[in-house]
Amino acid sequence: MNIPRPRQLFVTALPFALLVLTTLTRAQEKPLMEIDRDCESFAISSNNRIVCSVPRLKRMKKVIIQRADVWVANEGKEKLIVEGEKFMPVPPPQSFQVDSLSWSPDGSRIAMSITTQKPTSDDESPSGGKAIALLDDEGHEIKVEGSKTRFVEEASHGTWLADNVNVAYLIGAGPYKIGRVSVVSGQSSTLFEGHTFDAIVWDAPRNQAYALSQNLSVSGRQALFQLDLVHEGIREVTRIDAYQGGLNLSSSGTKLAFFTDGDAVEVLDLAHAAKPLSVRVGMGTFAWSRDERRILLKRGPPEKSGELIWVGLYDGTFTPALHGLEYHAFAISPNGETIAVTEPGKEILRVYPLQ
Secondary structure, eight states: OOOOOHHHHHHHHHHHHHHHHHHHHHHHHSOSEEEOSOOSEEEEOTTSOEEEEEEEEEEETTEEEEEEEEEEEETTEEEEEEOHHHHSOSSSOOEEEEEEEEEOTTSSEEEEEEEEEOOEETTSOOOEEEEEEEEETTSOBOOOTTOSSSSEETOEEEEEOTTSSEEEEEESSSSBEEEEEETTTOOEEEESTTOOBSEEEEEGGGTEEEEEESTTSTTSSOEEEEEETTTOOEEEEEEOSOOOEEEEEOTTSSEEEEESSSSEEEEEEGGGTTSOEEEEOOSEEEEEOTTSSEEEEEESOTTSOEEEEEEETTTOOEEESGGGOEESEEEEOTTSSEEEEEOSSSOOEEEEEOO
16 A cells, blocks of 8 residues: 655645635735725725825926815725815916815714915925815815805814714814814804813714813823813823823724834723823834724834734734735724725725724
8 A cells, every 4th residue: 555655745735725825815805995096195984985085286387286086985986076176176276285084973074174275386385274174975065154264274183073063173283272163153163262282182973082281281291181072171081291192092982092102102091091001012103903902003104104013902912914015004994894005106095804
């Protein structure tokens, strides 16, 4: 009887194993949705729709004009909701750049933070200001009642509150003031008058925000505050000894994390904020997992591409995500079930399931 040696069995089984591995890898890499456009800014809604801005450049004689188209994608279907040329028609040949996009908590409205620019020639520097355009999910502009201006001027990082009537936004380049405007009554105001904030993260579904400030603390030390954006209530959560950026709130609104230095992330369970957890991860940008026991980290500066790594906050594990490939930007959906990434170069956006 001829009994094959183990080496022969291994060689025979190898092609089949490679076929299975290749098939599984391809299945994992197949996106749920793809937007084959240069997506400069994007956001995911609570009902898993994606809004993205696509920049456009146009030369008019010696003047270069920048515009942006805005698309909404849902279940593989894309719809152009803002055509840049019509949104900011000429004359005058004014440019605008989309800085950020955000959905209302119910996914029916959009706040588009933009920078407007006056026309420039090749030997001139651009000049302009910050503003927020308010849109519904079909791209129709939502006007502020009684306003003499088209946009919410001198404002950035806008967010719709849960009533779909009030919009909160930041004023200034930091330290920031917080503004609020009602699109129904037209009433606008600066909230928490006389106070400024070094960093702010919105919690729009609950009509609140979390912010770092020194001039609200009795001791004059930097502290974290919970801000009621409707009634202007203020509650000190805990003192913060060191802050280096990345203030980030989990989808449930129960945990918050930020960088304390170039290597460490501090994690706060807001119900027990006096007992923070510090994790060494390396500098980058991050988002929360669905179970809020991990963060997904893109190492390096935000404007640079990098690999995505799952960091276990309570077990110290580091696991490459999406096969260790590099991506320019990413966002996890509010329900934690999908991730949207843009690739380096032409920023094609792809959506993948999360395990």
